[in-house]
Amino acid sequence: MQKYAHLADDFYANLNLHTEMPLPGSRETILGFFERLQKTYPSMRNFHSREGKDYILESDKDQEQQRWVSMETKRISSGLINPLDLDEAAAQHELVLQLAPYMLSVSPLDCEALDYMLGFDFAYRGNHDALLAEVLSPGPAIENLLALPGAQPLSYQPGIVMALDDTCRRHARLSVETRTNPYQVRKGEFGEDQISVYFCVRQYGSLDASSSYDTTFRQLRSICEELVDRCVVEQILKPIQQAIDAR
Numbered sequence: 001m002q003k004y005a006h007l008a009d010d011f012y013a014n015l016n017l018h019t020e021m022p023l024p025g026s027r028e029t030i031l032g033f034f035e036r037l038q039k040t041y042p043s044m045r046n047f048h049s050r051e052g053k054d055y056i057l058e059s060d061k062d063q064e065q066q067r068w069v070s071m072e073t074k075r076i077s078s079g080l081i082n083p084l085d086l087d088e089a090a091a092q093h094e095l096v097l098q099l100a101p102y103m104l105s106v107s108p109l110d111c112e113a114l115d116y117m118l119g120f121d122f123a124y125r126g127n128h129d130a131l132l133a134e135v136l137s138p139g140p141a142i143e144n145l146l147a148l149p150g151a152q153p154l155s156y157q158p159g160i161v162m163a164l165d166d167t168c169r170r171h172a173r174l175s176v177e178t179r180t181n182p183y184q185v186r187k188g189e190f191g192e193d194q195i196s197v198y199f200c201v202r203q204y205g206s207l208d209a210s211s212s213y214d215t216t217f218r219q220l221r222s223i224c225e226e227l228v229d230r231c232v233v234e235q236i237l238k239p240i241q242q243a244i245d246a247r
Helices: 027-040 086-103 128-135 140-146 182-187 213-245
Strands: 010-019 046-050 054-058 066-071 075-081 111-125 159-163 170-177 192-204
Touching (some): 010 086, 027 054, 027 066, 027 086, 075 086, 111 213, 128 192, 128 213
Antiparallel strands (some): 010 075, 010 111, 046 054, 054 066, 066 075, 170 192
């Protein structure tokens, strides 16, 4: 079983390729790309468009594991929810990156950004922001604000972006998203929404002439998974999980 599966209610591994130029819009090109993906992953049998310009191919949403690939005007995305292992997700992402250059005419020169993201969703019926302020302590700089009589956090979504090289073209981003709103806090009535933790490594700019999309993806994947294991699992994911279980 996937090593992250026990850490959250849902876990997913996503790929995004942002292009400088618009992707091809002809019917034949779009359908040919998705049909090729479907040959490898027959469970992806649901094809639909959003507003006639964004397209998505996905498996059934009622399954615990769900595959999807989408194509927008200047972005190709691929995702696998609750993969059995990360190699399974990587194989899907690499296929997308191998098909894009010759089926969608996306050259390495056309790359605006390429990123790999690991996401974790925690279902929690309560004040998401208050829980995070407790678990992910902000430190003494703003502790006095949280200690004000009657005060309750309405937005506590810590995040950081770091450059991973001297050129600042490769970034790592950690972000947390809460879904509690002021009305829920005022009424004390909460739905079982998700707290989401995202960790993403992104490469900006055109790829080197000697590189390729799938090679660059493997580099981003290695960095992302190493940093999640070293800096996110014990420090963020497990404390959130333990705090929710204790309530």
